[in-house]
Amino acid sequence: MTAAVADSSGTSSFPYPDGTYVSVQIGETSIKGWIVSRPLLVGGGKGLVSAVVVPSNPDKAPMFVEVTREQVTPLEQHVALASWSRVEKVAQLLLTAHLDAQVAQLECANTARNLEAVKTQHAQWVNQLVEASHRWANENELCGQFDEFMEEQGLPTRNADYVIEVSATIGLRLRLTRTARSESDAEDIISSEDVDEELQDMIGHPDFDLHEWRVVSAAKDEH
Incomplete structure (x- = not known):
């Protein structure tokens, strides 16, 4: 079936x-x-x-x-x-x-x-x-x-x-002219005060703190 x-x-x-x-x-x-x-x-x-x-x-x-x-x-x-x-x-x-x-x-x-x-x-x-x-x-x-x-x-x-206050780190290269006997002497006589003063003149804003800086190079001014 x-x-x-x-x-x-x-x-x-x-x-x-x-x-x-x-x-x-x-x-x-x-x-x-x-x-x-x-x-x-x-x-x-x-x-x-x-x-x-x-x-x-x-x-x-x-x-x-x-x-x-x-x-x-x-x-x-x-x-x-x-x-x-x-x-x-x-x-x-x-x-x-x-x-x-x-x-x-x-x-x-x-x-x-x-x-x-x-x-x-x-x-x-x-x-x-x-x-x-x-x-x-x-x-x-x-x-x-x-x-x-x-x-x-x-x-x-x-x-x-x-109003937000910001602390910013920026990198600048400054050109300072100093009288010295050699490139190494010129590098040695640069101080924090010199860098701070140059920054004040460039930026025109006194409200900043200079924390770090270093000399990159030095060369005789041919002008």
């Missing part, structure tokens, strides 16, 4: 009835066994189905596949109907669980997208509220207590002008 077999001419409905013995082509791999299939619930193109294929060989595990009619070929089968009856319920439960998992995954993805949209809308609303609050505070000349309140609530305070 054999299980029901779909017409190999392809005129039967697709997905095929549960228990149809088929050959499923996945790339270069051909899988033979009983098929339990349902229309694909999540994604995929037209005519695509989710299926579990149960090999007639009990040593091989059922396989989940997503296939089109062109990938499934009904076969004449010579395996006793009793063999299919032993796995029919399990195969149907496996496919149902697989489809339920797909739906749950889609629902989770939709929920995540909706949550992200709500977070974005909330952030926009907070930004608009903060900007309006800042304008109102400035127009009404509110003092720093307003900014303290905003900070306590974890909200941005108003922008303010700040």
